[in-house]
Amino acid sequence: MEKSENEINEILAKHKKQIEQMGKMLLNIYAIANIRFWYSCLANFRKSDDMQKDILQMEALTTSIIVSYGRIFGKGTGTTVLKEQIIPTELMIVHKEIIDLRHAKYAHHGELSTLEKGIEVNYVDSSFMITPKFEIGIWLGAPKHWAPLFEFLDGYMYESLHNTLTHLTMETGVEWKFPHGPTPSWIF
Structure with missing residues (x-):
């Protein structure tokens, strides 16, 4: 049964909070899609002849x-x-590992940082030559034990969004849909 413009506006006004909540969920859905993409890039990473470039990538x-x-x-916010x-x-240890890495290495240079730095100073040809020294510890490729956590989060967000749509459909008597297509080729 078709709804009038007034009926549509009333439904949208009545369910404004749920609609706004779905809009906010989209940022997390997007973040998880990015995580899954970058993880697949790491999992399929192939070394080149330029080791420094490979490490930085x-x-x-x-x-x-x-x-x-x-x-x-x-x-x-947002x-x-x-x-x-x-x-x-069973995935909590991986979650904590990633959060700890974020706090100690990626958000701040803390005790878990894998970046060791130093400066070597040499007097050469009437000048002081400063030579930076860096030692970096990284994973080569993707940590395999992270994949199940990312898969879980992807499923959780999908299920959460669809539960909201189902709830809105039941409350309003109008079907609520979210477009979706085939699984991207880089998801494994």
């Missing part, structure tokens, strides 16, 4: 994953914050 992908992951559990309690017990 892997570090950039890992940083992107960890920063985005931290956002979905951190305090922020999005829904996921609670740690949604994480299944």
